[in-house]
Amino acid sequence: DGGITQSPKYLFRKEGQNVTLSCEQNLNHDAMYWYRQDPGQGLRLIYYSQIVNDFQKGDIAEGYSVSREKKESFPLTVTSAQKNPTAFYLCASSSQQGITDTQYFGPGTRLTVL
Amino acid sequence: AQSVAQPEDQVNVAEGNPLTVKCTYSVSGNPYLFWYVQYPNRGLQFLLKYITGDNLVKGSYGFEAEFNKSQTSFHLKKPSALVSDSALYFCAVRDRNNFNKFYFGSGTKLNVKP
Numbered sequence: 001d002g003g004i005t006q007s008p009k010y011l012f013r014k015e016g017q018n019v020t021l022s023c024e025q026n027l028n029h030d031a032m033y034w035y036r037q038d039p040g041q042g043l044r045l046i047y048y049s050q051i052v053n054d055f056q057k058g059d060i061a062e063g064y065s066v067s068r069e070k071k072e073s074f075p076l077t078v079t080s081a082q083k084n085p086t087a088f089y090l091c092a093s094s095s096q097q098g099i100t101d102t103q104y105f106g107p108g109t110r111l112t113v114l
Numbered sequence: 115a116q117s118v119a120q121p122e123d124q125v126n127v128a129e130g131n132p133l134t135v136k137c138t139y140s141v142s143g144n145p146y147l148f149w150y151v152q153y154p155n156r157g158l159q160f161l162l163k164y165i166t167g168d169n170l171v172k173g174s175y176g177f178e179a180e181f182n183k184s185q186t187s188f189h190l191k192k193p194s195a196l197v198s199d200s201a202l203y204f205c206a207v208r209d210r211n212n213f214n215k216f217y218f219g220s221g222t223k224l225n226v227k228p
Contacts, residue, residue: 008159031212031214032117033216035218040220040221041220042160042218042219042220042221043204043218045215045216046215048215050214055212058215071127078220084189088155090157090158092157092158100146100163100165102148102160102163103148103158103160103216104160105150105157105158105159106157107155107156107157108155110127110155113178
């Protein structure tokens with residue numbers, strides 16, 4: 001899983017709660033990403049950030065929020081507005097050196113709504 | 115729009131036999147294509163990529179992929195499958211217009227039976 005850590009590994013949320021998923025990288029990468037993975041649907045992009053203090057919505061940003069105050073960190077908050085948050089969440093990062101660079105993924109956080 | 119498709123949800127092969135996991139793409143211009151593998155409850159691991167040059171790309175763990183421009187395909191192959199190759203495989207394409215975005219296929223579950 002390279003130099004990307006995600007915590008916690010498992011997270012349980014009650015209805016109406018906001019929860020924050022942590023993502024940290026020590027790869028000195030500029031770009032960071034959050035994906036949601038559901039069975040049979042592959043990965044869907046929630047948010048991405050190219051640089052500190054800047055981020056862009058992905059394909060399914062509703063009900064989620066992010067911040068990028070440090071290069072190494074890109075936390076994701078799942079708000080109560082997200083109606084179906086149970087999923088596996090993956091954080092990734094990539095270098096901005098060139099389009100040929102791959103993404104590196106963290107080990108993931110499994111979120112379950114009780 | 116950039117996209118990839120993985121037409122098979124699941125592929126079953128016997129150990130020692132060759133394996134192929136299919137991927138087709140739809141992009142404007144030359145594609146930047148990637149293969150990743152995911153083991154249960156883990157993040158994605160990079161296997162190989164095609165950027166330009168030789169149509170046969172070699173990657174990690176004995177995997178290779180063949181780029182075919184006329185058929186817009188990028189199939190993952192291995193001459194002799196191992197039980198430990200059993201995992202979920204994702205094909206991805208990097209957006210040439212916004213290279214911070216990657217588009218993933220829905221994934222193919224590979225089952226290698228002893």
